[in-house]
Amino acid sequence: MVSLSPFATDIHYPSGDGEPVAETFVHLYAILVTLEVLRQYLAGRQATVLANQFLYYAQGYPKLRVAPDVMVIFDVAPGGRDSFRIWEEGQVPAVVFEITSKKTQDKDLETKRDLYESLGVREYWLFDPQGEWIEEKLLGYRLARIETEVEPTDRYIRIRDGRSEPLGLRLQIEGELIGFYREDTGQKLLIPSELAEELTRESQARRQAEQRAEVLAQRLRELGVDPDTL
Numbered sequence: 001m002v003s004l005s006p007f008a009t010d011i012h013y014p015s016g017d018g019e020p021v022a023e024t025f026v027h028l029y030a031i032l033v034t035l036e037v038l039r040q041y042l043a044g045r046q047a048t049v050l051a052n053q054f055l056y057y058a059q060g061y062p063k064l065r066v067a068p069d070v071m072v073i074f075d076v077a078p079g080g081r082d083s084f085r086i087w088e089e090g091q092v093p094a095v096v097f098e099i100t101s102k103k104t105q106d107k108d109l110e111t112k113r114d115l116y117e118s119l120g121v122r123e124y125w126l127f128d129p130q131g132e133w134i135e136e137k138l139l140g141y142r143l144a145r146i147e148t149e150v151e152p153t154d155r156y157i158r159i160r161d162g163r164s165e166p167l168g169l170r171l172q173i174e175g176e177l178i179g180f181y182r183e184d185t186g187q188k189l190l191i192p193s194e195l196a197e198e199l200t201r202e203s204q205a206r207r208q209a210e211q212r213a214e215v216l217a218q219r220l221r222e223l224g225v226d227p228d229t230l
Contacts, residue, residue: 013062014054015082021052022069026176027099030129033177034070034097037189038167041180047074054083055093057119066115070097072167086119094166095123097178102132113141117156122166124156129176137173138162 022028035051042049051070058064065083071093073084086092096116100108108126116124124141128134140159145152162171163183170181180189 011060011062013056013065013083013085016054017067022099023101023103024130026129027101030099030127030177031069033191034099034127036192037180038070038072041167041169041189042072042078044078045074046076046078047072048076048078048081049073050081050084053081056083056085057092057115059085059087066112068093068096068112069099071095074166092119093121095125095164096121097125097127100126100128100134101130105133113156117141117143117154120154123159123164125159125164125171127178138171138178140164140171 022031031051035049039049049070049072050068052067053071054065054067055071056062056065071084072095073089073091073093076089076091084093093116098104098108098112113124120143122143126134126139128137128139131137140162141156142159142165143154144157146155146157163169164171167180168183169189170183172179172181177191181187182189
């Protein structure tokens with residue numbers, strides 16, 4: 001992270017650049033679902049999940065920025081931001097997801113990968129929902145301490161087990177989306193459509209239980225038993 005002296009306090013840091021959020025509907029849907037699933041998962045914790053917001057990493061240099069498709073930052077106040085400035089929040093993202101394509105392959109695999117590595121982003125995930133250049137669709141990197149001839153340094157290594165250590169989740173491909181599973185329980189984190197279906201099933205089961213209870217109460221009354229006294 002690059003910092004300047006306090007005199008650079010009136011510099012404007014835009015919250016957008018007018019560019020499209022995603023290349024296709026498939027990419028947009030993957031971004032929005034990933035955002036909402038992780039937001040629900042981390043609700044109540046000192047963390048925030050942002051999507052396509054500018055990440056500013058050099059105080060005083062508003063052009064030095066990147067807009068991760070989805071980023072998770074721990075140990076910060078929950079809630080949305082129009083942008084995220086590392087020097088103000090005191091934290092860098094722990095996990096970044098880029099929803100990639102053949103068109104953005106070089107930038108995602110080289111430029112952004114090098115940047116996130118240098119910033120200390122613990123995990124970097126590339127998800128190719130249409131399988132345009134990543135055959136298995138999901139490619140992950142994790143920071144690890146590497147011994148070099150000069151001194152030990154943190155470098156990205158491939159994630160081979162599909163686990164996100166900072167999130168405590170296991171990731172697997174489910175069509176054009178990433179499926180997220182809790183490591184402690186194995187439970188899947190439901191996407192919005194699955195949550196709606198679950199709520200519908202619970203509502204139907206509750207109505208059926210109420211109907212059965214009413215039928216039983218009526219039978220008891222017919223037998224001369226007041227169900228309210230039981």
